[in-house]
Amino acid sequence: MVNRPLEYDYTIAKMFMLTTILLGIVGMLIGVILAFQLAFPNFNLILGEGLAEYTNFSRLRPLHTDAVIFGFTLSGVFATWYYVGQRVLKVSMAESRLLMFLGKLHFWLYIVVVAAVVVSLLAGVTTSKEYAEFEWPIDIAVVLVWVIFGASIFGLIGIRREKSLYISVWYYIATFLGIAMLYLFNNMEIPTMFATSAAGESGIGSWYHSVSMYSGTNDALVQWWYGHNAVAFGFTVPIVAMIYYFLPKESGQAIYSYKLSLLSFWGLMFVYLWAGGHHLLYSTVPDWMQTMGSIFSVILILPSWGSAINMLLTMKGEWQQVAASPLIKFMILASTFYMFSTLEGPIQAIKSVNAIAHFTDWIIGHVHDGVLGWVGFMIMAALYHMAPRVFKREIYSKSLMAAQFWIQTLGVVLYFTSMWIAGITQGMMWRAHDEFGNLAYSFIDTVTVLHPYYTIRGVGGLLYLVGFLMFAYNIYKTMSARPVEEHELQNASPMGA
Amino acid sequence: MFHWLEKHPFFFAVGVFLVISFAGLIEILPNFAQASRPVIGTAPYSTLELAGRHVYIKNSCNACHSQLIRPFKSETDRYGHYSLSGEYAYDRPFLWGSKRTGPDLMRVGNYRTTDWHENHMKNPPSVVPGSVMPAFRWLFTNKADINTAFAEQLTVAQHFSVPYNQPVPMKDGTTKVVKMGSSIADANAIALQEAKVIAADMRDQDVKDAVARGEIPEIVALIAYLNSLK
Numbered sequence: 001m002v003n004r005p006l007e008y009d010y011t012i013a014k015m016f017m018l019t020t021i022l023l024g025i026v027g028m029l030i031g032v033i034l035a036f037q038l039a040f041p042n043f044n045l046i047l048g049e050g051l052a053e054y055t056n057f058s059r060l061r062p063l064h065t066d067a068v069i070f071g072f073t074l075s076g077v078f079a080t081w082y083y084v085g086q087r088v089l090k091v092s093m094a095e096s097r098l099l100m101f102l103g104k105l106h107f108w109l110y111i112v113v114v115a116a117v118v119v120s121l122l123a124g125v126t127t128s129k130e131y132a133e134f135e136w137p138i139d140i141a142v143v144l145v146w147v148i149f150g151a152s153i154f155g156l157i158g159i160r161r162e163k164s165l166y167i168s169v170w171y172y173i174a175t176f177l178g179i180a181m182l183y184l185f186n187n188m189e190i191p192t193m194f195a196t197s198a199a200g201e202s203g204i205g206s207w208y209h210s211v212s213m214y215s216g217t218n219d220a221l222v223q224w225w226y227g228h229n230a231v232a233f234g235f236t237v238p239i240v241a242m243i244y245y246f247l248p249k250e251s252g253q254a255i256y257s258y259k260l261s262l263l264s265f266w267g268l269m270f271v272y273l274w275a276g277g278h279h280l281l282y283s284t285v286p287d288w289m290q291t292m293g294s295i296f297s298v299i300l301i302l303p304s305w306g307s308a309i310n311m312l313l314t315m316k317g318e319w320q321q322v323a324a325s326p327l328i329k330f331m332i333l334a335s336t337f338y339m340f341s342t343l344e345g346p347i348q349a350i351k352s353v354n355a356i357a358h359f360t361d362w363i364i365g366h367v368h369d370g371v372l373g374w375v376g377f378m379i380m381a382a383l384y385h386m387a388p389r390v391f392k393r394e395i396y397s398k399s400l401m402a403a404q405f406w407i408q409t410l411g412v413v414l415y416f417t418s419m420w421i422a423g424i425t426q427g428m429m430w431r432a433h434d435e436f437g438n439l440a441y442s443f444i445d446t447v448t449v450l451h452p453y454y455t456i457r458g459v460g461g462l463l464y465l466v467g468f469l470m471f472a473y474n475i476y477k478t479m480s481a482r483p484v485e486e487h488e489l490q491n492a493s494p495m496g497a
Numbered sequence: 498m499f500h501w502l503e504k505h506p507f508f509f510a511v512g513v514f515l516v517i518s519f520a521g522l523i524e525i526l527p528n529f530a531q532a533s534r535p536v537i538g539t540a541p542y543s544t545l546e547l548a549g550r551h552v553y554i555k556n557s558c559n560a561c562h563s564q565l566i567r568p569f570k571s572e573t574d575r576y577g578h579y580s581l582s583g584e585y586a587y588d589r590p591f592l593w594g595s596k597r598t599g600p601d602l603m604r605v606g607n608y609r610t611t612d613w614h615e616n617h618m619k620n621p622p623s624v625v626p627g628s629v630m631p632a633f634r635w636l637f638t639n640k641a642d643i644n645t646a647f648a649e650q651l652t653v654a655q656h657f658s659v660p661y662n663q664p665v666p667m668k669d670g671t672t673k674v675v676k677m678g679s680s681i682a683d684a685n686a687i688a689l690q691e692a693k694v695i696a697a698d699m700r701d702q703d704v705k706d707a708v709a710r711g712e713i714p715e716i717v718a719l720i721a722y723l724n725s726l727k
Contacts, residue, residue, distance in 0.1 A: 037629075037631070038598065038629055039629075041621075041622075041628075041629050041630070041631055044631035044632075045631075049634075052631070052632070052634065052635070053635040056556075056631050056633075057560070057561075057631055058556045058557040058558065058560055058561070058631075059556070059557065061557055061560045062557055062560070124555035124556060124557075125555075126554060126555065126557065127554070127590060128554040128557065128559055128590055128592065129590055130595060154506065154510075157506045158506075163504050164500075164503050164504050165503045165504070165506060165509065170503075170509070170513075173506070173509065173510055173513060174513050174517070177510060177513055177514050177517065178517055181514070181517065181518060181521075185521075190652055190656060192645065192648035192649045192651070192652045193648060194652075195648050195649075195651035195652040195655065196651065197647070197651055197678070197679060197680050197681065197684075198679035198680065199679055199680030199681075199683075201680060201681055204644050204645070204647055204648040204651070204681060205642060205644040205645030205646070205647065205648035205649075206642065206644075206645045206648075209551075209645050209648065209649065211589050211649050211652050211653060212589040212590040214533075214589070214590075215533050215585065215586055215587065215588055215589045215591070215657070216532065216533065216582065216583075216584075216585025216586055216587075216588045216589075216591050217528075217532035217533070217582045217585055217591070218528075218529055218532050218533055219588070219589065219590050219591040220585075220591045220593055221524075221525055221528075221532075222525060223590075223591070225521055225524070225525060262499055266516065269513055269516045269517050270516050270517075270519065270520075272517075273517050273518075273519070273520035273521060274520040274523075274524065276524075277524060279595065282567040282568060282569070283565055283567070283580070283593065284532075284565075284580050284581060284582035284584075284585070285528070285532070285582075286528055289524055289528070292524060293524075296520075355567070355569065358567075359563055359594075359595070359596055359597040360596075360597070361596075363595070363596065364596065430571055430572075430575075431569065431571040432571070433570070433571065433574075437570075438574070439571060439574050439575055443575070443599070443600040444625050444626070444627050444628065447598070447599075447627060447628070447629060448627040
């Protein structure tokens with residue numbers, strides 16, 4: 001038998017790459033609009049008084065978070081899975097008609113769900129639980145998409161040639177299991193249309209309305225167990241999967257330590273789930289849970305920094321690559337921001353710090369240095385690495401890439417610094433008392449003082465969006481302007497395809 | 498062991514699942530029954546209040562306003578007594594929020610009035626100069642969905658034993674009965690009765706006329722809900 005390289009099938013990966021870019025633009029554009037709405041309330045009327053109901057901050061806000069989390073990030077996760085999965089398992093999707101069918105079904109059902117989400121959130125159909133706003137019919141569709149994704153992962157694993165699962169595959173499996181468990185339990189709800197009145201009437205009211213299975217404090221507990229860990233299994237785990245594959249591939253360096261990756265993987269799995277309680281400090285959940293949430297958030301530094309250090313040390317002795325390659329820059333900056341936000345989070349989870357930070361813009365700053373710095377940069381890096389290989393064309397412009405890198409870095413820095421100052425100012429002003437023990441400021445004083453920081457944040461977000469548009473343009477030109485190479489492009493890696 | 502797991506995906510997945518489900522079992526389960534017990538003085542929402550709560554959720558008011566007063570002097574000075582678990586017993590879903598762009602609303606019914614809310618929704622800076630809150634003018638023309646609120650009452654009464662049409666103990670030793678309609682028409686009549694009380698305190702003539710005609714604009718339901726937050 002001739003020993004020739006496998007021809008991988010990137011059909012599904014390409015489709016999800018496009019949605020990553022498209023939904024990234026949508027999510028970030030809405031984010032910029034929201035930022036300016038807070039600085040200049042007239043931005044709420046961006047499409048005029050007649051459409052104010054749909055362009056209002058309160059309708060766009062859930063759309064922004066969901067577009068970035070479930071649109072941009074998840075598409076990125078799917079796109080990389082359909083690329084990385086085949087390569088590390090040494091099997092092509094084209095070998096199985098069932099897998100190709102599942103992949104396509106996965107994509108198109110996902111598109112249907114995205115469309116339903118956009119329409120329903122703009123119409124104000126929401127359960128109000130953050131990042132779980134969808135009503136029950138959409139929830140069922142989401143679960144279906146997720147089950148197909150799982151079938152596709154385990155299907156590919158089932159026909160693999162490489163016996164041992166590469167680290168990235170561990171993380172993709174964990175992503176699937178984690179989100180499945182969290183999403184199901186947090187969205188337990190009863191549709192109200194099945195209720196019957198004393199007069200025997202049923203099918204009353206909106207058919208899509210539902211009521212949560214949990215009430216008050218319990219609902220909050222389940223929601224933040226979900227909310228925090230959706231960050232874990234949507235923003236941390238799959239992005240770690242990406243960097244474990246793409247950084248060694250792009251740099252040609254083997255991962256620094258296998259033992260460290262073992263420790264950080266199983267550590268992350270065990271520790272992360274306890275930390276959701278830090279969203280509920282000083283609330284009505286029992287004290288011991290708050291304390292557990294706080295302590296485990298601090299312990300979480302260990303597995304998080306374990307992965308990040310493992311990545312940074314992968315570049316040991318090869319740091320000249322960071323200067324030479326814009327793509328390596330993206331990945332190293334992503335790892336650095338990962339370390340940064342996984343240090344900032346535990347600091348905010350310390351009870352005394354949380355007393356000031358909670359409910360303020362500092363939290364928004366923390367989220368965004370994670371999402372823009374870590375998730376955004378890593379997904380863009382992954383797509384930049386994949387593009388030449390799936391489209392069989394060189395990247396259109398390396399200098400455009402470098403320019404984009406610096407514009408976006410400036411954007412992120414403006415974003416989190418302005419939000420730090422805004423958040424701490426807000427937190428300190430809320431609690432300030434004068435010498436007679438009366439409140440020093442009325443609430444509106446703490447709002448108007450933030451105007452300059454809100455404006456800076458808007459500018460920071462705009463810079464990031466501009467950079468993202470440059471990224472989209474660069475990928476578009478790569479797809480269309482460059483001549484097709486005869487063979488799939490290979491990298492300098494000694495590790496084999 | 499780890500090398501073995503990496504070659505056996507099924508057992509690997511089982512291992513991951515066991516490890517990630519551990520924390521949830523320990524943290525969430527023990528307190529579940531206790532946290533859902535109402536404190537004295539907490540009554541279920543009336544049909545109109547529930548419809549107003551739906552308007553509140555529909556417009557994501559919780560994106561900017563919290564409903565959770567923390568046990569700090571600055572917060573109890575500003576908003577009132579700190580929150581107790583049992584006060585949320587009938588809140589499905591909870592509306593604690595995660596960001597305060599505006600002030601907390603957990604006890605807003607104690608210090609804001611119907612006409613204040615009316616002006617605030619129409620043009621926020623007119624009552625709070627410097628406010629970054631947008632106007633919510635469509636609330637004055639959209640109609641509240643009383644039927645869905647009624648369906649929700651029926652559902653929670655049946656599945657979660659929420660005490661409608663039963664006496665609920667109040668703090669002053671008396672009891673209160675929150676009525677739930679026996680039919681759709683009945684529920685709408687009860688809601689309209691309550692809406693008339695709210696509309697009497699409002700200035701907007703169109704809203705008054707609508708209520709007189711038997712319609713309930715969203716703003717009326719929302720104010721009924723906000724007034725109930727005490």
